[in-house]
Amino acid sequence: DADVTQTPRNRITKTGKRIMLECSQTKGHDRMYWYRQDPGLGLRLIYYSFDVKDINKGEISDGYSVSRQAQAKFSLSLESAIPNQTALYFCATRPAVGYGYTFGSGTRLTVV
Amino acid sequence: KNQVEQSPQSLIILEGKNCTLQCNYTVSPFSNLRWYKQDTGRGPVSLTIMTFSENTKSNGRYTATLDADTKQSSLHITASQLSDSASYICVVSRSGNQFYFGTGTSLTVIP
Numbered sequence: 001d002a003d004v005t006q007t008p009r010n011r012i013t014k015t016g017k018r019i020m021l022e023c024s025q026t027k028g029h030d031r032m033y034w035y036r037q038d039p040g041l042g043l044r045l046i047y048y049s050f051d052v053k054d055i056n057k058g059e060i061s062d063g064y065s066v067s068r069q070a071q072a073k074f075s076l077s078l079e080s081a082i083p084n085q086t087a088l089y090f091c092a093t094r095p096a097v098g099y100g101y102t103f104g105s106g107t108r109l110t111v112v
Numbered sequence: 113k114n115q116v117e118q119s120p121q122s123l124i125i126l127e128g129k130n131c132t133l134q135c136n137y138t139v140s141p142f143s144n145l146r147w148y149k150q151d152t153g154r155g156p157v158s159l160t161i162m163t164f165s166e167n168t169k170s171n172g173r174y175t176a177t178l179d180a181d182t183k184q185s186s187l188h189i190t191a192s193q194l195s196d197s198a199s200y201i202c203v204v205s206r207s208g209n210q211f212y213f214g215t216g217t218s219l220t221v222i223p
Contacts, residue, residue, distance in 0.1 A: 042215035092155070101156070
């Protein structure tokens with residue numbers, strides 16, 4: 001099994017719909033992240049969480065919300081999807097110190 | 113402003129040839145620098161990590177260099193293979209656990 005699992009892998013949704021992207025990890029790390037990747041813009045941080053009771057906004061949090069249901073689970077929601085939220089979304093986890101990220105395989109979201 | 117810039121944006125090379133990817137950064141105070149490989153449709157996977165005191169680090173056919181004085185890093189790929197086709201992302205960590213991502217270099221290796 002993958003260390004970081006994202007579901008779904010691909011999703012097409014209509015403008016205005018609510019959608020949730022799910023992430024679970026088996027690394028046992030406290031820190032989890034949601035990134036968005038757009039061509040030419042690299043990875044941009046949406047939200048991050050250092051533990052179940054700690055949620056922080058990243059650089060592009062508008063239009064998104066998150067829920068940290070457990071140490072291993074971190075979901076990203078788009079309350080009312082819009083076309084410019086079409087992107088590749090990555091969940092990642094890392095320990096508090098020392099090592100880098102472990103990324104999931106990504107969710108390709110298309111909003112039509 | 114803390115930034116990470118990578119060049120070239122894209123690169124096409126023949127199988128078996130060598131290539132070098134560049135990463136320049138203005139992140140301060142510097143903690144470490146990582147190179148990630150991202151295959152199409154997959155998440156980034158770490159190749160190397162370099163701290164301030166390290167100049168060179170190798171991982172198989174991948175060799176990363178770091179010049180902390182000029183704030184430059186390079187990733188050299190030797191004897192390229194078709195499986196090296198991917199995006200390569202430079203990530204610089206700032207003290208305090210802040211991370212800055214480059215936009216990546218897209219490498220295509222052709223037979």
